[in-house]
Amino acid sequence: MDECTGPVVARWLRDERGYEVFSVYHEARGAVDEYVIAKAFEENWVLVTNDKDFGEKVFKERHPHRGVVFLRVGDEHPENQIEVLQQLLDGCSDRLADNFVVVTEKQVRFSSAPSGRR
Numbered sequence: 001m002d003e004c005t006g007p008v009v010a011r012w013l014r015d016e017r018g019y020e021v022f023s024v025y026h027e028a029r030g031a032v033d034e035y036v037i038a039k040a041f042e043e044n045w046v047l048v049t050n051d052k053d054f055g056e057k058v059f060k061e062r063h064p065h066r067g068v069v070f071l072r073v074g075d076e077h078p079e080n081q082i083e084v085l086q087q088l089l090d091g092c093s094d095r096l097a098d099n100f101v102v103v104t105e106k107q108v109r110f111s112s113a114p115s116g117r118r
Helices: 007-015 033-042 053-059 078-095
Strands: 047-049 068-071 100-103 108-111
Touching: 007 078, 033 047, 033 053, 053 068, 053 100, 068 078, 078 100, 078 108
Parallel strands: 047 068, 068 100
Antiparallel strands: 100 108
16 A cells, blocks of 8 residues: 555555555555555555556556556545445456556446556
């Protein structure tokens, strides 16, 4: 979980959904994006973020990844992010690995992007 997405969403994923979560906010506050995406790749994590810079990291700079979920929501309050993530996880959790996924309040878009797996 990227730092900008916040601790509330990370706690919800861990406590309510039962996911193992590495929260940059709690465990590596202030880490640069290169570190975050590299750690997620090396440790086989799907990265959840609302930082559009990760699209550039994946598509332009071709950083390897194990999956990126980009929350592109109009209302970035944790409750709204959780609602959007819940819908994504309930409907598409099996498709997140190795994909770049853009999620809004109204749609989910899977983009082909180079990943770490061949």
